[in-house]
Amino acid sequence: MAKLKGLKCRECKKEYPAEPLHVCEFCFGPLEVNYNYDEIREAISRDTISQGPKSLWRYAALLPIEGPPTVGLHGGLTPMVKADRLARALGLDSLYLKNDTVNHPTLSFKDRVVAVALTRAKELGFDTVACASTGNLANSVSAHAAQAGLKCYVFIPSDLEAAKILGNLIYKPTVVAVEGNYDDVNRLCSEIASEYSWAFVNINIRPYYAEGSKTLAYETAEQLGWRSPDHVVVPIASGSLLTKIWKGLKEFEQLGFIPPVKTRVSGAQAEGCSPVAEAFKAKRDFIKPVKPRTIAKSLAIGNPADGYYALKTVKETGGSVETATDPEIVEGITLLAETEGIFAETAGGVTIAVLKKLAAQGKIRKGDVTVAYITGHGLKTQEAVMQAVGEPVRIQPNLTSFEQTIQNTKRREA
Amino acid sequence: MASLKFHITFPENKIKEPVIYQIGQKYQVVTNIRKADVTEKTGWMDLELTGDPKEIERAVAGLKKFGVKVDPIERNIIE
Numbered sequence: 212m213a214k215l216k217g218l219k220c221r222e223c224k225k226e227y228p229a230e231p232l233h234v235c236e237f238c239f240g241p242l243e244v245n246y247n248y249d250e251i252r253e254a255i256s257r258d259t260i261s262q263g264p265k266s267l268w269r270y271a272a273l274l275p276i277e278g279p280p281t282v283g284l285h286g287g288l289t290p291m292v293k294a295d296r297l298a299r300a301l302g303l304d305s306l307y308l309k310n311d312t313v314n315h316p317t318l319s320f321k322d323r324v325v326a327v328a329l330t331r332a333k334e335l336g337f338d339t340v341a342c343a344s345t346g347n348l349a350n351s352v353s354a355h356a357a358q359a360g361l362k363c364y365v366f367i368p369s370d371l372e373a374a375k376i377l378g379n380l381i382y383k384p385t386v387v388a389v390e391g392n393y394d395d396v397n398r399l400c401s402e403i404a405s406e407y408s409w410a411f412v413n414i415n416i417r418p419y420y421a422e423g424s425k426t427l428a429y430e431t432a433e434q435l436g437w438r439s440p441d442h443v444v445v446p447i448a449s450g451s452l453l454t455k456i457w458k459g460l461k462e463f464e465q466l467g468f469i470p471p472v473k474t475r476v477s478g479a480q481a482e483g484c485s486p487v488a489e490a491f492k493a494k495r496d497f498i499k500p501v502k503p504r505t506i507a508k509s510l511a512i513g514n515p516a517d518g519y520y521a522l523k524t525v526k527e528t529g530g531s532v533e534t535a536t537d538p539e540i541v542e543g544i545t546l547l548a549e550t551e552g553i554f555a556e557t558a559g560g561v562t563i564a565v566l567k568k569l570a571a572q573g574k575i576r577k578g579d580v581t582v583a584y585i586t587g588h589g590l591k592t593q594e595a596v597m598q599a600v601g602e603p604v605r606i607q608p609n610l611t612s613f614e615q616t617i618q619n620t621k622r623r624e625a
Numbered sequence: 626m627a628s629l630k631f632h633i634t635f636p637e638n639k640i641k642e643p644v645i646y647q648i649g650q651k652y653q654v655v656t657n658i659r660k661a662d663v664t665e666k667t668g669w670m671d672l673e674l675t676g677d678p679k680e681i682e683r684a685v686a687g688l689k690k691f692g693v694k695v696d697p698i699e700r701n702i703i704e
Contacts, residue, residue: 343704397697398685449704512701
């Protein structure tokens with residue numbers, strides 16, 4: 212039997228073939244990939260992984276593709292940084308940063324999910340891919356589609372700033388600016404996905420696409436020396452990343468690659484868009500949609516598809532969900548840059564700010580081996596920190612002026 | 626004929642109103658509730674609307690006018 216059994220409803224467990232489907236026809240629950248783990252166990256070991264490609268595809272046996280990978284061959288396997296200077300600033304002993312700001316080719320964790328989605332889309336015979344996005348996802352789909360020779364459509368709300376779409380246009384997708392608000396774009400895309408034979412990565416290909424996030428967990432365990440951390444801090448947008456990191460760790464445990472997982476999974480949201488954090492704090496088990504108002508645009512999902520499952524994971528693992536205000540997000544970005552030399556986008560600022568809060572509250576213990584996920588590069592959201600980075604020191608073109616300035620700077624620092 | 630799936634969320638002040646009944650009466654659509662959780666404070670519903678596409682559009686506009694939040698079944702798609 213093949214490793215890919217098909218799809219299965221997360222709610223009622225009804226099984227479906229491994230086709231471009233995403234909603235259970237019976238209960239409307241989301242579908243996810245159903246694997247044959249006995250088959251996988253035969254095909255993969257710590258050794259085969261270690262000797263595999265230096266990319267996310269070293270875990271291909273645990274990803275929902277049937278043939279060899281064909282798209283995004285260089286994504287993943289990003290650095291796991293031991294963040295000692297940041298750890299000291301936060302009062303922690305053993306802090307690591309999973310640095311997806313340097314993911315290939317578009318500098319965000321979306322390169323993982325899109326590599327898997329487009330490889331699967333090609334296997335399913337699609338020649339056109341699509342997504343609705345205001346940033347990282349559009350970037351990644353456009354770049355990967357260009358490399359794979361696929362036709363590409365990107366849907367955006369028409370009021371999106373021009374600068375946001377430049378990074379996509381360079382790859383020559385068809386960018387469709389929809390006259391309407393975010394709700395209108397969401398609804399239109401849902402209808403287009405049901406009408407057109409396209410691989411809409413986060414709609415009809417979503418069960419496959421979402422599995423790409425598991426590679427962050429696999430890499431975490433492998434790079435820590437085949438063990439799971441005590442605590443992870445994950446930004447929450449749709450909620451998929453957090454749930455898949457947990458799933459990845461549990462799969463490694465199930466395959467016997469790591470000892471039993473006791474990781475506490477915590478989520479990070481911007482205060483201006485925190486439907487999961489609100490539900491967590493109110494001890495609710497469902498998500499109330501909110502209207503986003505935050506500088507962390509890549510996390511601004513007011514009605515997250517996997518919010519319920521993210522909340523459930525956090526509760527089950529003994530984690531927490533915290534929020535960061537806009538000033539705290541900027542402070543998080545600058546703290547990360549100043550201590551570890553990593554320039555993260557606003558989502559990274561949210562993660563660092565929440566990491567700081569959880570450490571201060573004692574929810575992350577000093578000795579916990581902790582991993583925080585930094586999911587996108589700061590060059591994508593430079594406007595967020597423009598006011599916080601200061602000005603260059605200006606001097607006259609002579610040595611005296613330079614030395615005077617240096618003395619002044621030293622005095623200020625003393 | 627088209628059939629579209631929606632996730633709708635009720636604010637507290639709309640919980641008591643027979644919104645789905647009224648939509649079924651006012652527009653030429655078949656309403657089919659597939660899953661729901663409604664409490665005294667809030668509630669959500671996974672709803673299928675079947676009918677002429679234009680009539681579904683009108684029914685969705687009608688739902689919004691009632692003050693309930695209407696999202697596609699996938700919730701937020703823009704990432």
